[in-house]
Amino acid sequence: MGLLSQGSPLNWVETKKYADHVRKHGILQFLNIYNKVKDRQKDVLKWGDEVEYMLVELDDKNEKVRLVLNGSEVLETLQGKGEKINPNHPTLWRPEYSSYMIEGTPGQPYGGTMSEFNTVEDNMGKRRREASSVLGENETLCTVTSFPRLGCSGFTKPECKPTPVEKGASKSLFFPDEAINRHPRFSTLTRNIRHRRGEKVVINVPSELLMIWKYFITACVTFQACSISEARYLYDQLATFCPIVMALSAASPFYRGYVSDIDCRWGVISASVDDRTREERGLEPLKNNKFRIHKSRYDSIDSYLSCCGEKYNDIELTKDEEIYKQLLDAGIDKLLAQHIAHLFIRDPLSLFEEKIHLDDANESDHFENLQSTNWQTMRFKPPPPNSDIGWRVEFRPMEVQLTDFENSAYVVFIVLLTRVILSYKLDFLIPLSKVDDNMKVAQKRNAVQEGLFYFRKDIFKAQNGVESDGQHEEYALMSIDTIINGKEGVFQGLIPILNCYLENMEVDVDTRCTILNYLKLIKKRASGELMTMAKWMREFVAKHPQYKQDSVITNKINYDLLQKCDRIAKGEEGCPKLLGDTVKRGSE
Incomplete structure (x- = not known):
C-alpha cells in the first residue's frame, strides 16, 4: 500500500488549490533526497514480497460466499499480536x-543468499495461518485475484447496498461505500478521482458495465539495488517482463457474476482509477487542463531510465516542461528528469490539512503523494529521507495465485531473474511501444498459450559489444513457451539460463530442490502442461452442473468454486491441472 498519512482529508476543490504547492515541494523533496544519496554505493540485495488477501465467509447452509467487511478489526488484532x-x-x-x-509481508526483508529462497513459502504459510487464526466461524483467507460475484446483490457481510445517487465516496451502481477501508485516504481517493474526472469511472469488461474502484488482490516484489544506476538498469530490464509474467500468472476471468473474455485484471484497475478529464483523454480540446494524457495513472511505464534504454524510448512522453527544466538545471540527467516530470503531470488525489506545510529537507510526503498514486507496472523508488534504505524498484504486474507454493514460485522466479540479469549483464530491452503491445496481448483470454509477444532475440549482444544493424532485427514475436523454455534457433529460454546460473552457484541440496520445484511450475505453465489459474477457473465453471452456457456465475457456482479453492489453498485437496506433481512444502 502507498502513502498512508493521518489527519483531516481535503475534498477535491480544496485539494486542487494546493496541487501546485504539492508539485513544487514534491520536486524539492525529491532533489533533497537525490543530492544526499545519489552517490550511495554497495547497498546489499534486500527484497520482499507483498501479498493481499480477501476475507470471505463460506456459508454452507445457504451455499453462498460473501466478502467479510471486518478487515480493520482483523488487522488491528494481527498487529496487536x-x-x-x-x-x-x-x-x-x-x-x-x-x-x-x-x-x-515478511517482517524483515530477505537477503542476498540463495538459502533465502527456501524461506519464502514458509513465511507465506505463517501469514496465512496467522491471519486465519483470528477469523470468525466459517470465515477463511482467500488469494483469488478477483472475487467472481463482486458487485452482485448481497456479496458483502454484513449486506450493504450501493448508493449511486446519494451522498458517498464512490456513487457506484454496484460497490457500497462500506466495502471501502475506513482509513480516510481510501474514500478520499475514491471521491476525488470521480470529482476530478468530472464523471463516474466506467469500466467495460468486454460487454459488462462496471462502475467501481480497486477491489483486486495482487502480489508485488520490491528489490533494493546496490546503487541508483543498478536500480535504473533493473527497472528497465524488468519492465520488458511485466506482460510476460502477467500472462503467466493470469488469474482473473470473472467480473460481477459474469464470465469475461479477459484473463487479467490490469486494464480493469486502470479504468477504475482513471481520473483524467475529457480534455486530458482527448475527447475535447484543451481549455481547463494543461496536458493531453495518453494513459490512466494505473498503466504501463512510459520511459526507460537507463542509458541503455534511451534509444528504445519510442512512445510519446507527456511531461511538465517547467519541472523538467528545473530538474535539469539542478543537475538531474535527462532520462531521470523526464521520468519525474512525467509523474508530476498528475494532480494529488488525497491531501490532509495537517500535511500541507512540511520540512522539505527531512520529509517526502509531497513527493510520495504523486509517486505512490502513479500505479505503473514498475516503480522506481528513491530512499526515504534520513534512512538506511537504498534505491529500490518494485515489480507490480503479477496476479496473486491460489496457493503459497505458486506465489512463492513466481516471486522466486522474478528474484532469481534479477540475479541472472545482473550477473550476466543481460539485455532484454526492446522498443517501449512493443512492451505496450505486449501488455494488451497479455490480458487476453489464454494469452499464455495463444499470444505472441515481442521479445529480444540476442540478450548477450550488449554484453559482447555487438550492435545490430537495426532495431527490427533485435526482437521477434515469440510464444511464452519459447520465451520461458526456449526453442532451437529462436531463443535459448529463461529457464535454461536460470538452470545454468544455478549450476554455477553454491546452493545447498534442500534449497536447490525448492528452487527447481518452483521453476518446474513456471516451465509447465508456460508450456501449457499446467493451467493458469484463469484457465482452471474457466474450466471449473464451464463443467459445473448449474452452468447454463450463459456466462452467469450463480451463488451456487461461486460457492462451489471458492470452497474448492479454499481446500486447495489449505493443502486439503490436490489439483493436478493447476499444480501438477509439484509438492507444496507446507503439506509434506
Whole structure:
C-alpha cells in the first residue's frame, strides 16, 4: 500500500488549490533526497514480497460466499499480536483499499543468499495461518485475484447496498461505500478521482458495465539495488517482463457474476482509477487542463531510465516542461528528469490539512503523494529521507495465485531473474511501444498459450559489444513457451539460463530442490502442461452442473468454486491441472 498519512482529508476543490504547492515541494523533496544519496554505493540485495488477501465467509447452509467487511478489526488484532509487541515478528500486516482486504509481508526483508529462497513459502504459510487464526466461524483467507460475484446483490457481510445517487465516496451502481477501508485516504481517493474526472469511472469488461474502484488482490516484489544506476538498469530490464509474467500468472476471468473474455485484471484497475478529464483523454480540446494524457495513472511505464534504454524510448512522453527544466538545471540527467516530470503531470488525489506545510529537507510526503498514486507496472523508488534504505524498484504486474507454493514460485522466479540479469549483464530491452503491445496481448483470454509477444532475440549482444544493424532485427514475436523454455534457433529460454546460473552457484541440496520445484511450475505453465489459474477457473465453471452456457456465475457456482479453492489453498485437496506433481512444502 502507498502513502498512508493521518489527519483531516481535503475534498477535491480544496485539494486542487494546493496541487501546485504539492508539485513544487514534491520536486524539492525529491532533489533533497537525490543530492544526499545519489552517490550511495554497495547497498546489499534486500527484497520482499507483498501479498493481499480477501476475507470471505463460506456459508454452507445457504451455499453462498460473501466478502467479510471486518478487515480493520482483523488487522488491528494481527498487529496487536505481532509487531506491536515484537519488532522482530516474522510477519507484518497493513491495510488495503477494501474493507475485506489485508496485506501481508515478511517482517524483515530477505537477503542476498540463495538459502533465502527456501524461506519464502514458509513465511507465506505463517501469514496465512496467522491471519486465519483470528477469523470468525466459517470465515477463511482467500488469494483469488478477483472475487467472481463482486458487485452482485448481497456479496458483502454484513449486506450493504450501493448508493449511486446519494451522498458517498464512490456513487457506484454496484460497490457500497462500506466495502471501502475506513482509513480516510481510501474514500478520499475514491471521491476525488470521480470529482476530478468530472464523471463516474466506467469500466467495460468486454460487454459488462462496471462502475467501481480497486477491489483486486495482487502480489508485488520490491528489490533494493546496490546503487541508483543498478536500480535504473533493473527497472528497465524488468519492465520488458511485466506482460510476460502477467500472462503467466493470469488469474482473473470473472467480473460481477459474469464470465469475461479477459484473463487479467490490469486494464480493469486502470479504468477504475482513471481520473483524467475529457480534455486530458482527448475527447475535447484543451481549455481547463494543461496536458493531453495518453494513459490512466494505473498503466504501463512510459520511459526507460537507463542509458541503455534511451534509444528504445519510442512512445510519446507527456511531461511538465517547467519541472523538467528545473530538474535539469539542478543537475538531474535527462532520462531521470523526464521520468519525474512525467509523474508530476498528475494532480494529488488525497491531501490532509495537517500535511500541507512540511520540512522539505527531512520529509517526502509531497513527493510520495504523486509517486505512490502513479500505479505503473514498475516503480522506481528513491530512499526515504534520513534512512538506511537504498534505491529500490518494485515489480507490480503479477496476479496473486491460489496457493503459497505458486506465489512463492513466481516471486522466486522474478528474484532469481534479477540475479541472472545482473550477473550476466543481460539485455532484454526492446522498443517501449512493443512492451505496450505486449501488455494488451497479455490480458487476453489464454494469452499464455495463444499470444505472441515481442521479445529480444540476442540478450548477450550488449554484453559482447555487438550492435545490430537495426532495431527490427533485435526482437521477434515469440510464444511464452519459447520465451520461458526456449526453442532451437529462436531463443535459448529463461529457464535454461536460470538452470545454468544455478549450476554455477553454491546452493545447498534442500534449497536447490525448492528452487527447481518452483521453476518446474513456471516451465509447465508456460508450456501449457499446467493451467493458469484463469484457465482452471474457466474450466471449473464451464463443467459445473448449474452452468447454463450463459456466462452467469450463480451463488451456487461461486460457492462451489471458492470452497474448492479454499481446500486447495489449505493443502486439503490436490489439483493436478493447476499444480501438477509439484509438492507444496507446507503439506509434506
